[in-house]
Structure formats: structure tokens, C-alpha cells
């Protein structure tokens with residue numbers, strides 16, 4: 001059907017008016033040749049398609065009136081198969097023109113000589129009358145088409161407003177809500193029907209729109225505490241802009257995001273590190289290849305992984321590679337070192353706290369690492385150091401897939417894959433009642449063990465080569481490689497700090513190696529030699545002596561650099577150990593509270 005179908009009833013009325021006024025049979029046909037209005041003998045064929053309307057087709061094509069007095073003989077009738085038995089004796093055809101396009105044709109037709117004579121005799125006045133009727137239909141059609149276009153544009157605009165992630169609310173200059181998009185519906189728990197037409201000051205008293213309208217100015221990035229209809233507090237980061245036209249205020253529009261979402265995005269962007277792929281895990285030993293293969297196989301699984309291995313062996317590197325190879329790779333990887341955070345803070349770091357859970361500055365609430373990791377992976381490093389009361393909470397996350405914030409009462413669903421790591425022997429911890437057996441079995445679904453570097457010495461040369469390239473590039477140095485002597489020392493050394501310690505030794509050496517030269521014994525860090533000396537000098541008593549020197553070194557470092565977190569990070573880096581290892585040592589020597 002053509003557009004004319006939308007006003008078919010009007011077309012039928014007009015056809016009847018013309019027939020009554022002029023006493024001729026009238027047809028109104030749309031631009032697809034369907035009959036939209038008809039009188040007399042054609043009335044029974046309403047809405048059917050005319051196949052013999054060659055004159056009508058010509059008028060539609062040329063958008064011009066046409067008068068015929070010789071149907072069947074006219075050259076336009078020649079293609080018509082019924083031209084020799086044409087039932088018409090004459091006709092006046094007039095286009096219905098909307099924006100210079102013909103949307104249909106009004107035709108007055110005669111079936112005998114008497115009717116034909118009437119048409120011919122009154123041709124001019126009939127054409128005038130039909131032209132006015134065609135105009136009437138064209139105006140009506142134009143209105144309907146404009147309304148349709150407007151409602152399509154409205155629907156399109158509404159679809160756009162609903163498809164944005166931000167909440168959008170607008171109101172007129174009196175504060176009556178005119179737009180309330182789907183995000184606003186979700187954030188406030190209100191339907192748009194409950195909002196539109198009502199005053200913003202009664203529906204959402206905290207809305208920035210109130211302030212904007214009251215003060216007649218726009219506000220940007222304001223933090224607005226609001227409440228969902230279920231009573232939950234929500235913090236919004238909001239903009240409210242005054243809408244004007246010809247210097248007259250028409251109203252205001254507010255766009256907002258939930259603060260939690262902004263935090264998540266900020267966390268993701270500020271923690272975006274180089275993606276760790278399995279190719280970034282260097283090593284040619286059979287054991288490291290097998291571990292990589294196993295880790296790659298389980299990357300796609302949703303199961304929990306427990307990575308064990310000494311400090312610095314690459315547990316976090318493996319966890320990152322598993323995350324990158326999983327379907328969660330586009331979502332955050334959030335690492336938390338359970339031993340580097342005081343027990344009193346660990347719970348709120350992991351689970352966040354509710355608004356009002358604490359007094360003072362912390363009153364606003366905070367997202368925990370589990371919420372930040374939503375959709376992605378959380379890496380719980382040094383899980384063996386997690387206090388027992390938090391172990392129960394982790395077990396609950398694993399079983400029920402939801403968390404409860406500190407000071408909160410409701411369960412918040414989280415979709416997070418857990419990868420845990422420890423350098424400790426958890427079965428011994430279980431025997432000592434320091435680790436929950438049920439949590440151990442939940443975590444240890446897929447065990448991965450990373451062997452210490454001394455048990456895979458064939459990895460040392462490739463790691464050295466990789467690390468030399470890495471640090472030469474970072475430090476912008478041209479290094480020719482290692483002298484034989486230096487390589488021998490690195491191969492003989494036992495690497496208690498594993499790859500991290502090797503990495504520190506290479507970084508140290510490259511710093512002191514002259515540009516264009518080889519790394520020699522002289523440019524290697526002295527601790528590599530001291531340890532060899534101590535081993536030979538103290539024999540059996542070595543462990544005790546080592547511990548004494550270690551405690552002494554730590555005491556001096558704390559004395560010299562202080563005991564802030566920053567200082568501890570620096571000390572750990574200087575010693576070539578992780579922060580968690582440093583904390584362990586400090587506890588072991590009673591240099592910090594347990």
C-alpha cells in the first residue's frame with residue numbers, strides 16, 4: 001500500500017463528495033494502483049489493485065492532470081490488453097501532490113456517451129473542483145506524514161537517550177520532569193511514568209536539577225548522595241546544565257553516572273599494565289613448559305587455581321597469563337597481597353565498606369577489591385597469611401558468589417574468578433590450625449606448582465638474555481652480553497629469591513656496566529659473592545649466621561629509611577624480595593607487631 005492508505009477513509013469520503021456534487025463516478029487510486037476510494041460500480045473493488053489503469057500510471061509518473069476522450073484509442077492505452085473492449089468512454093485524472101510527488105490520482109470516469117458529454121462540457125469547472133479535493137487530501141496526507149516523521153524522530157531520540165549508560169533526566173523551567181531515561185529508572189528504582197510530569201523537587205529532592213534551576217546556572221562533576229526507592233544509598237557524579245533558547249530558560253538537563261562505576265573504570269585504566277601472555281613467561285626447562293601448558297589448558301575454566309611456589313618464582317606472572325588467556329581478559333585483573341596489608345584493614349580492602357560504616361572521612365563508603373574485579377579475576381597473593389575470620393568470608397564468596405561489605409547487611413553478587421597463591425605449605429598450616437581445611441579444598445581445585453629457579457637452572461641463561469634485553473632497553477644502554485666469568489657466577493648462585501632476585505641482579509649490573517661493554521664479575525652486585533663467602537665460612541652454622549646478618553641489615557635499613565609503607569617497599573626492592581617476603585621477615589625477627 002502507498003502512503004495514501006493512511007487516510008483511506010478520507011479518500012472514500014472525498015470520492016463520495018465528488019460523485020454527489022458532479023454526478024460522475026469517481027475513483028481515488030494510490031501510487032501503487034490500489035483503489036482507496038470509489039463510487040458506483042467500482043465501490044465493490046475497494047483496496048484491490050487496478051491492473052488496467054494505464055492513464056493513472058502515466059499521471060502518477062508525470063504528476064500532471066490528464067483528460068481522455070478516446071479511451072482505447074489513445075496512444076497511452078496501446079499497451080492495455082483490453083484496449084479494444086474498454087468500458088470507459090472518457091475521464092479526467094488529477095494527481096494528489098505532496099511535496100512534488102504524486103501519491104495518488106482522483107479520476108472522474110464516464111461509462112456512456114451521455115456521461116462523457118457531461119465531462120467534456122464541464123471540463124474546466126470539474127478540473128477546478130477536483131483540484132481542490134486533491135489539495136484537501138494532499139494537506140491531510142502531509143499532516144499525517146509529518147506526524148509520523150515526528151513520532152519516528154521522537155522514538156529515535158528516546159532510543160538514543162535510553163541507550164546511553166549515563167542517567168538522563170530533564171525538566172521544564174517549572175521543574176516538571178520531561179524525560180527520565182532507563183538508566184535513571186534503574187538507578188532510582190522509579191518508572192518513567194512515576195517521574196514524568198511530576199516536580200523534580202518532590203520526586204528527587206537531592207537532584208542537581210533543583211540546584212541548577214534555583215540558581216539558574218549549570219553545575220559539573222558534583223558528587224550527589226541519593227537514595228534508591230529500596231532505601232540503598234547511591235553516590236552519583238552528576239552534571240546539570242541549564243537549557244536555553246533565545247536567552248529564555250526552557251528547563252534543565254542532568255546527566256549522571258554511579259560513582260562506583262566511575263571508580264571501576266578509573267581502577268581499570270590506572271592499573272592497565274602490559275598484558276602478560278604465556279609467551280612472556282621465559283623458560284625452556286621441561287618443568288616450566290609443562291606448567292605453562294597446564295595453566296593454558298585451565299585458563300578458560302571457571303575453577304579456582306592455587307599457585308604454590310617460593311617467593312619470586314613467577315606466581316603472579318602465571319596468574320596474569322591465565323587471566324589474559326581467559327574469556328575474562330577484557331575485564332579487570334585485581335591483585336591483592338594478603339600479607340602486606342594489616343589484618344585490621346584487609347577485610348575492608350577485600351570487601352569494601354558501606355556508607356556510614358565508619359565515622360569521619362571514610363563515611364562515604366568504598367568499593368572492595370572483589371567489586372573492582374567484577375567480571376574479571378582476583379589474585380589473592382599470600383593467601384596463607386590471611387587471618388582465619390577472613391578465610392570464612394572467602395569461603396562464602398566461593399560458595400555463594402556474593403559478598404557483604406563491612407558495615408553492610410545485604411549480599412552483593414560478584415562474578416569473579418579466584419586465583420590464590422602462597423609460598424607456604426598449606427597442609428602444614430592446616431595441621432597447625434592456621435588455615436581452614438574446607439577453604440584449602442575449595443581453592444586447590446586446580447593446583448599449579450612453580451618450581452624454584454635452582455631446580456631449573458637451564459632456564460637461567462634464557463632468563464639472563466631476556467632480562468638483559470629488557471633492562472638495556474629500559475635503561476637505554478647498549479650491552480654486549482655477559483662475560484664467561486660473570487655467567488659462571490650467575491649459574492652457580494642458588495637464587496633464594498628466584499627470578500625476582502635474578503632480575504634485580506641484572507638490573508643492577510646493567511646500571512653499572514659501561515655502554516658497549518660486557519657485564520663482568522665487577523659489575524655484578526656484591527651480595528652474589530657475599531653469600532658464597534658466608535656459605536664457605538660458616539658451614540653448618542650458616543643458617544643462624546645468615547639470619548643474624550639479615551636481621552642486622554633489616555634493622556639498619558629501617559633505622560635509615562624509616563618504617564612507612566613507601567620505605568618498606570624501597571627496602572624490599574633493594575633486597576630483591578617482594579613486599580610480602582619483607583613483611584614475613586620483619587615478623588620473624590619481631591621487627592613489627594604480629
Ligand SMILES: Nc1ncnc2c1ncn2[C@@H]1O[C@H](COP(=O)(O)OP(=O)(O)OP(=O)(O)O)[C@@H](O)[C@H]1O
Pocket residue numbers: 280281282283309310311312313314315316317318381423499500503577578579580581
Ligand atoms: N619465567 C619468567 N619469565 C620472565 N620473568 C619472570 C619469570 N618468573 C618471574 N619473573 C619476574 O620475576 C618477578 C617476580 O615474579 P612474580 O611477582 O610473579 O613472583 P611471585 O612468585 O608472585 O612472587 P611473590 O610470592 O614474592 O609475590 C617479576 O618481575 C616477574 O616479571
